[in-house]
Amino acid sequence: NLTLRELQSCYIYQVACSFNSCKCNGWKSQNPPPTPPRTDQQSNTLCELCDHVTHLENVSEEEMNRLLGIVLDVEYLYTCVHKEEDADTKQVYFSLFKLLRKSILLMGKPMLEAQDSPPFEKPSIEQGVNNFVQYKFSHLPSKERQTIMELAKMFLNQINYWQLETPSQRRQRVPNDDAAGYKANYTRWLCYCNVPQFCDSLPRYETTQIFGRTLLRSVFTVMRKQLLEQARQEKDKLPPEKRTLILTHFPKFLSMLEEEVYSHSSPIWSQDFLAGASGGQIPIHTECHPPPDNSEYFLLLLHILTVGEKRKPSEPLTQEENKRPRVVGDIPMDLINEVMATIADPAAIPETSLLSAHSARDEAARLEERRGVIEFHVIGNSLNQKPNKRILMWLVGLQNVFSHQLPRMPKEYITRLVFDPKHKTLSLIKDGRVIGGICFRMFPSQGFTEIVFCAVTSNEQVKGYGTHLMNHLKEYHIKHEILNFLTYADEYAIGYFKKQGFSKDIKVPKAKYVGYIKDYEGATLMGCELNPSIPYTEFSVIIKKQKEIIKKLIERKQAQIRKVYPGLSCFKEGVRQIPIESIPGIRETGWKPMGKGKELKDPDQLYSSLKTILQHVKSHQNAWPFMEPVKKTEAPGYYQVIRFPMDLKTMSERLKSRYYTTRKLFMADMQRIFTNCREYNPPESEYYKCANLLEKFFYTKIKEAGLIEK
Numbered sequence: 001n002l003t004l005r006e007l008q009s010c011y012i013y014q015v016a017c018s019f020n021s022c023k024c025n026g027w028k029s030q031n032p033p034p035t036p037p038r039t040d041q042q043s044n045t046l047c048e049l050c051d052h053v054t055h056l057e058n059v060s061e062e063e064m065n066r067l068l069g070i071v072l073d074v075e076y077l078y079t080c081v082h083k084e085e086d087a088d089t090k091q092v093y094f095s096l097f098k099l100l101r102k103s104i105l106l107m108g109k110p111m112l113e114a115q116d117s118p119p120f121e122k123p124s125i126e127q128g129v130n131n132f133v134q135y136k137f138s139h140l141p142s143k144e145r146q147t148i149m150e151l152a153k154m155f156l157n158q159i160n161y162w163q164l165e166t167p168s169q170r171r172q173r174v175p176n177d178d179a180a181g182y183k184a185n186y187t188r189w190l191c192y193c194n195v196p197q198f199c200d201s202l203p204r205y206e207t208t209q210i211f212g213r214t215l216l217r218s219v220f221t222v223m224r225k226q227l228l229e230q231a232r233q234e235k236d237k238l239p240p241e242k243r244t245l246i247l248t249h250f251p252k253f254l255s256m257l258e259e260e261v262y263s264h265s266s267p268i269w270s271q272d273f274l275a276g277a278s279g280g281q282i283p284i285h286t287e288c289h290p291p292p293d294n295s296e297y298f299l300l301l302l303h304i305l306t307v308g309e310k311r312k313p314s315e316p317l318t319q320e321e322n323k324r325p326r327v328v329g330d331i332p333m334d335l336i337n338e339v340m341a342t343i344a345d346p347a348a349i350p351e352t353s354l355l356s357a358h359s360a361r362d363e364a365a366r367l368e369e370r371r372g373v374i375e376f377h378v379i380g381n382s383l384n385q386k387p388n389k390r391i392l393m394w395l396v397g398l399q400n401v402f403s404h405q406l407p408r409m410p411k412e413y414i415t416r417l418v419f420d421p422k423h424k425t426l427s428l429i430k431d432g433r434v435i436g437g438i439c440f441r442m443f444p445s446q447g448f449t450e451i452v453f454c455a456v457t458s459n460e461q462v463k464g465y466g467t468h469l470m471n472h473l474k475e476y477h478i479k480h481e482i483l484n485f486l487t488y489a490d491e492y493a494i495g496y497f498k499k500q501g502f503s504k505d506i507k508v509p510k511a512k513y514v515g516y517i518k519d520y521e522g523a524t525l526m527g528c529e530l531n532p533s534i535p536y537t538e539f540s541v542i543i544k545k546q547k548e549i550i551k552k553l554i555e556r557k558q559a560q561i562r563k564v565y566p567g568l569s570c571f572k573e574g575v576r577q578i579p580i581e582s583i584p585g586i587r588e589t590g591w592k593p594m595g596k597g598k599e600l601k602d603p604d605q606l607y608s609s610l611k612t613i614l615q616h617v618k619s620h621q622n623a624w625p626f627m628e629p630v631k632k633t634e635a636p637g638y639y640q641v642i643r644f645p646m647d648l649k650t651m652s653e654r655l656k657s658r659y660y661t662t663r664k665l666f667m668a669d670m671q672r673i674f675t676n677c678r679e680y681n682p683p684e685s686e687y688y689k690c691a692n693l694l695e696k697f698f699y700t701k702i703k704e705a706g707l708i709e710k
């Protein structure tokens with residue numbers, strides 16, 4: 001004749017009961033029973049127990065519910081302990097099981113008796129990622145920055161629901177890692193983040209708020225690989241116009257973040273990062289919503305990214321949105337959009353079809369990187385930071401690769417430089433092993449970096465790794481604003497360096513590097529000047545895409561032409577040059593002779609006309625902002641926004657070297673100056689006004705010279 005309340009009390013009492021006469025075999029025992037108590041046994045127990053529930057009679061309904069909540073969690077953990085196969089995880093489940101049981105017994109709140117309590121590391125992952133967005137993207141216009149922040153938010157949310165690998169899985173995958181450190185973090189994560197997700201009675205914390213860089217480092221590589229894999233699997237479900245975002249921008253975001261996560265000197269992990277940062281803070285907080293099934297993850301990401309964007313997802317770019325006046329020779333944006341819609345995004349093309357005989361040198365390596373088969377890390381030894389075992393192992397691996405591949409270099413010398421804190425090495429990792437690298441020393445004040453050793457292990461050569469390594473190194477340097485490489489290439493490597501854009505014609509003034517760079521006998525000094533507008537690791541994909549677009553544009557043009565003329569045979573007969581207008585059918589293609597303005601045929605005449613115009617422009621009172629290339633120090637992030645910089649000094653040099661063989665080339669460069677200025681600066685700025693006034697003046701001058709119609 002027990003009331004419901006008494007029944008509940010009895011149930012709790014099973015745990016709380018300390019009477020010797022009590023026969024309940026539930027949670028009183030130190031070890032969980034192999035099977036739950038049987039019903040017949042239980043009813044007997046309840047009858048025996050009903051005398052002992054008096055102490056629960058005055059307990060409030062709320063407290064009763066709380067205790068029952070813990071009972072449910074205990075039951076759940078009991079199942080977990082039995083089902084779990086991993087010894088470390090099982091042990092934690094069992095400790096939590098005991099803890100909860102004890103708190104029912106004492107009718108108290110479950111308190112983890114750990115020596116340390118959260119947060120376990122500062123700054124937290126959340127703060128670090130926040131700093132990263134601030135550090136790398138604060139220069140972007142607010143719309144783009146918003147998109148980045150959403151990417152960051154989704155990334156943080158994903159970490160909060162990420163299933164960490166068990167310490168034993170990790171030991172197998174990364175044998176040389178700090179196993180004890182990982183296990184400690186894994187235990188903390190289970191107790192404070194993971195188990196509380198299904199056991200409400202335990203206080204729950206977000207992984208990104210109580211852990212810092214150490215945990216992030218241990219999950220990042222695997223996580224990045226899986227996220228990118230998911231993205232690729234779901235690419236068909238993504239709207240085409242968002243594919244680039246997910247398949248290109250998101251991986252890029254992760255790559256940039258990865259660099260900061262593994263770098264020894266990244267400022268984003270500094271406690272006082274924001275104190276020194278300029279501009280407003282952009283706090284990104286994680287949300288407590290679990291991500292949906294993997295299959296829907298990127299669709300959700302997409303949804304979030306689309307919120308806040310003014311343009312509807314399906315709307316293509318328009319000329320107005322581009323906010324740049326048309327430049328001579330530009331193809332209408334509508335046509336580009338139309339053609340773009342018909343070509344496949346190289347990032348989305350199935351991998352096998354990319355690897356044709358015409359594939360770029362680094363294509364295979366890039367695909368392997370995307371699939372997570374290979375990884376790139378800039379690493380180095382540090383005197384003021386605790387050595388990280390994994391990094392030290394990689395450095396030893398690099399020392400081995402360099403020693404084998406550069407047999408003429410003394411091994412001790414290689415060791416000294418690889419482990420010298422002033423040198424860094426971009427390392428190429430495959431299956432957790434080093435297979436290549438480029439050891440370098442940066443001289444930021446001198447504006448160059450010296451490449452000291454560069455090698456790929458024998459059985460991995462000529463697969464494109466060397467090229468991809470160099471491309472990564474170039475991007476790393478653009479980020480660090482060093483735009484010149486110097487190296488002493490040994491005679492067998494000259495070919496390789498030439499293919500990477502190096503030449504014997506050194507652009508860095510001698511005074512800048514003599515005494516800094518190590519001199520090697522019998523080797524050739526080679527240099528490479530970087531162009532900050534080029535995304536080197538993606539360069540061949542971009543070129544491929546541009547080629548596709550041009551091919552399609554040509555096909556379209558061809559389709560409009562009905563008549564096909566036979567090819568020209570005059571050249572075979574020894575004719576060296578013919579007037580363009582004499583080519584049969586040329587006018588039908590849309591070509592027009594220079595009617596509107598006068599194209600000066602005499603190169604000297606053209607040169608002197610352009611020289612006069614340029615001199616006028618340079619002496620104009622509004623020309624001062626455009627006299628020289630924009631300095632990065634004065635305009636942060638300028639070269640990320642402006643892909644084709646131009647200035648009057650560069651134009652003068654081009655003119656001098658007779659680069660302007662047509663007035664169109666000259667006008668396009670000049671126009672670029674004004675367009676760039678208006679793109680980077682707000683309309684109310686002085687620079688913007690200068691661009692407008694100078695542009696007007698330029699067109700007056702060019703008309704006066706008869707180069708365009710009045």
Ligand code: ACO
Pocket residue numbers: 361405406451452453454455456457460461462463464465466467468487488489490492493494495496499
């Ligand atoms: N001579 C001429 N061309 C070469 C050489 C060479 N020694 N090595 C590679 N190439 C070419 C390749 O054929 C390829 O060209 P292709 O695409 O037109 O066929 C291109 O250079 C790039 O090839 P990758 O596959 O990207 O480069 P790889 O992964 O083979 O790495 C490297 C090149 C690092 C030079 C490698 O061959 C190596 O480790 N060699 C031995 C060590 C060495 O000589 N290092 C340079 C010493 S100088 C210094 O360290 C500063």
